[in-house]
Amino acid sequence: MPLPASQLEAESYLRLMVEATSKIGKTRSVGQSLCKSFGMTYIIQCGTQSSMDPLKRVTKKFEYDLIRDESQLETAIKSARVGVKEGKFKAIFLDDFNLYATYLQTELEIQSRNAKGEPDGRKFWPEYHRRLGNTISRLMDVKAHFVMTAHPSGFMGKSASEIPGVFTDLVVMDSKKGRRVFVLNSEDTPGRSCRSYDAEIEMEADCGELWKLFQTAAKEPVPPKK
Numbered sequence: 001m002p003l004p005a006s007q008l009e010a011e012s013y014l015r016l017m018v019e020a021t022s023k024i025g026k027t028r029s030v031g032q033s034l035c036k037s038f039g040m041t042y043i044i045q046c047g048t049q050s051s052m053d054p055l056k057r058v059t060k061k062f063e064y065d066l067i068r069d070e071s072q073l074e075t076a077i078k079s080a081r082v083g084v085k086e087g088k089f090k091a092i093f094l095d096d097f098n099l100y101a102t103y104l105q106t107e108l109e110i111q112s113r114n115a116k117g118e119p120d121g122r123k124f125w126p127e128y129h130r131r132l133g134n135t136i137s138r139l140m141d142v143k144a145h146f147v148m149t150a151h152p153s154g155f156m157g158k159s160a161s162e163i164p165g166v167f168t169d170l171v172v173m174d175s176k177k178g179r180r181v182f183v184l185n186s187e188d189t190p191g192r193s194c195r196s197y198d199a200e201i202e203m204e205a206d207c208g209e210l211w212k213l214f215q216t217a218a219k220e221p222v223p224p225k226k
Helices: 026-038 049-056 070-085 097-111 121-140 159-166 207-219
Strands: 015-019 041-045 062-066 091-095 145-150 169-176 179-184 201-204
Touching: 015 159, 026 041, 026 049, 026 062, 026 091, 026 145, 026 207, 041 049, 041 070, 049 062, 062 070, 070 097, 070 121, 091 121, 097 121, 097 145, 121 145, 121 159, 145 207, 201 207
Parallel strands: 015 145, 015 169, 041 062, 041 091, 091 145
Antiparallel strands: 169 179, 179 201
């Protein structure tokens, strides 16, 4: 039975992908604003422990796990579910997921090699796309704010276009004169846009302020830039 558009509900939580180059400060900016705005945050860190040092200097309102293989990732997803269900975690931060994607690609290539040591793309590429998508989908099912960071062009094949499309919103993080900003809906980055906000703007790289913006836009839609 067809339903009226008025019954469409706004998102209850952030479902956000932040795309940024290395060393720009995304772990600190995203992590700090999640902790400040929402409370205890669980970080699934696919990079190095040292990448969280800048964040540790400004807040310790988070717990984390370092991810190097699939078994560790599965444990982390379970920890996220349990922690949110128990009311411990209010946000989940999947950081540098492109680094895990690189690991996964290598492992699947090795597993697909024939007797001559040649990898079989017909076997490993579908599995690569399936596993990356499955990880994101399961974390999105958790009833908490979910933010993922990745480098531009951090995923291979169709995942490069499909993964950004899974998220409700995608922002590009940049640094301008020492100030970290989120860039929304820029014409300079086609395919990198938000569903929760239509206009092209630049704002402080703060997940809490971004969430407020989205909530306001759900009540008072902003006309897109002409």
